[in-house]
Amino acid sequence: MLFLKKHLMNEVKILLPESEIPTHWYNIQADMPNKPLPPLHPGTKQPVGPQDLAPLFPMELIKQEVSQEPFIEIPDEVRDIYRQWRPSPLFRARRLEKALDTPAKIYYKYEGVSPSGSHKTNTAVAQAYYNKQEGVKKITTETGAGQWGTALSIACQMFGIECDVYMVRISFNQKPYRKALMNAFGATVYSSPTNRTQAGRNILASDPDTAGSLGIAISEAIEMAVQDEHTKYALGSVLNHVLTHQTIIGQECLKQMEMAGDFPDIIIAPLGGGSNFAGISFPFVADKINGADIDIIPVEPSSCPTMTRAPFGYDHGDTAQMTPLLAMHSLGHNFVPAPIHAGGLRYHGVAPLISHVIRQKLATPRSIDQLECYAAAVQWARTEGFIPAPETSHAIAAAIQEAKKAKEEGKEKVILFNWSGHGLLDLIGYDKYFNGQLTNYSLPQEEIDAATEIMKKYPKPA
């Protein structure tokens, strides 16, 4: 190992062999000093039981949702598919460091190598596998920006499961490339709202020209899943089992940082629902619980400040109020975020596990404006060469902030961030940025107050 370390300290890419793909996912629930609050049934207001979730998810995922085991074994079939792109490379951003003239070392975990182009594939493959094990023939889901729908499409294809994606109408029309990619991976993509569901027909009757919304698309996907015993539903973020699957990212980083001869002082990731942030940070949060001195920074858009300004309480995960009540930071289930280009960060809530981590002061959230993120993304593209997704640009902007701070303070900080996905299907945002068509959005205080009012209707967390 010593030889490897010395050797790899000069590398740009820290690569692990396939034999080093982690054998288990890490479940942070086992190590939480205070346990997070349980989800509540929207009718009874009592904690949700496995049978409440059984129409939507296979039982193994429901078990993972409440598991208190620290490690959950990754099935061989899933690890075998992971080999197509995992372990993903850990890069040292030497060219950016030089451009910033910083004493900081900047490492990034490059999740853009997956077939779908983002970290979403990690949980998509796991979810498709467990559905297959339990005889599921079809999985329904929603997609907005398209990263999640793409990942689930290829995962279902690999296990011979049908995949129906309800894509928000405005995205469906604006992003024919995303649709074509999901078609290439064998999925059927519907422009939501459709005439296939009651939820969809209701909306179309009252507003035939609607642009659609993630809330409507979720309702349609759930409605189609519950009415057929061979069909289930899948979600790409927020839930505990989804976050757990993503910890493969951080576990690989632990090994790769050791190979590089470093340990992070600062860990950064973008945060929408929370899955990519959880993925890179949770294995390090375990160290932090045990006293390690690490700054852990989830980054959100200023226009959707769920972590830095939203209240904490019980709220629904979807606009149509079909999901259980979740204990989380939320801008209100009817909140409609500004039309920023980081579509994956336009979500009104924060995963309950991450909300809990933040409340335990194990992470320090930050919000950054859209224009600063695009400027960071362009500086990145011109130094490191890879074009980041608008979501990823939030982590890059924070990493640049920290690298500049390290320079001011003359400290050789080690920064690690999650390069969660490439931006090759998001170039329309860059085009608008270069044409001066983008602006920042600041959320008025009234919207925060409205969220507080909404959450008063639900049980108050102890």
Place this chain on the structure above:
Amino acid sequence: MLFLKKHLMNEVKILLPESEIPTHWYNIQADMPNKPLPPLHPGTKQPVGPQDLAPLFPMELIKQEVSQEPFIEIPDEVRDIYRQWRPSPLFRARRLEKALDTPAKIYYKYEGVSPSGSHKTNTAVAQAYYNKQEGVKKITTETGAGQWGTALSIACQMFGIECDVYMVRISFNQKPYRKALMNAFGATVYSSPTNRTQAGRNILASDPDTAGSLGIAISEAIEMAVQDEHTKYALGSVLNHVLTHQTIIGQECLKQMEMAGDFPDIIIAPLGGGSNFAGISFPFVADKINGADIDIIPVEPSSCPTMTRAPFGYDHGDTAQMTPLLAMHSLGHNFVPAPIHAGGLRYHGVAPLISHVIRQKLATPRSIDQLECYAAAVQWARTEGFIPAPETSHAIAAAIQEAKKAKEEGKEKVILFNWSGHGLLDLIGYDKYFNGQLTNYSLPQEEIDAATEIMKKYPKPA
């Protein structure tokens, strides 16, 4: 090494450390038993000398163009940038093999990991470096599909050279994403024809609504380069030095195939101008010259059958007849290929070195229809998970043909092909394919006859 071999025989990805990036490019001219014919000055019809090319290219590249040395050292600065994505992975297509139920082993060299998404970056970085060494401030080029313009943009950015890309007007309008990517990499992109050049003004005066063409864009890029002593021009294929730079691909494959414990029986690559084909095959052609039993198969679209149907002779490399006369297979410098989606394969000629390799019977060309290529690309996406460029799909289609043949014959053939680039910016073609809007194109014999007539005007190769 034995341990490595046994270990890696079960891997999906064969990875090399950065220390194994080749130190030299391989120059096939040194090993050719019969030498290819020299380019001729279009006026004097005499072999072109270095001074004829000096207004366009830095002297080091002109030297490489005629070098008879078998190996040309890769400068440290170029190898340092290569580390951002090289050595590229060699994959074993186990999932496709299983789907085809073939005894063949299918390996693919995955060039999609480069910042521009294709193999073009290999020569772009080298060319930008030599220009920088000789004090060049700006490089001009043309681009059609956009792969080459993208690669040169990021390469110039890394050496602090300005980059002006003349992009064929119809592509400029249809592919705003490609333009945005080049902008993100710092290049200035012009819709060609422009009012900046005499060539452009002439065209616009006679045909203001022209869709533009690669021929016109080349004329503009060359015109801008020759009128400024600090500006040079760069080409992404066809020329000897470009092909030589790409041999880094095949040299890595030699090592990776050894690690996998195999040696290819069949080598396949798509062919437009010829750079990606040369890149993977030339290091193996050297073995073939020495008697190795390898089938080497460049694949072209049936609609642009430069290798399988076009005459061999002297012809211009561009439509506007500004380049020297090259000894090559050509459909005539004024040939306009059908509007297939593999834009990178829509070129009227074949690189002189490759034309020579074919005439020496060291390679066996094949042409495949567009629809078979798309079908192969979709089968690929659904098994291997990565979405190929339309150009790359030609190699995939041929690999599938060979794997099926191996099954019929019951032979365990080892197939290696060049996965030259991803298709994430080419999804509009897939969308049309799924909507049944694509057709095959067969070239009428009259067009071949017309090319033969044109080439009669030029010196007949000995």
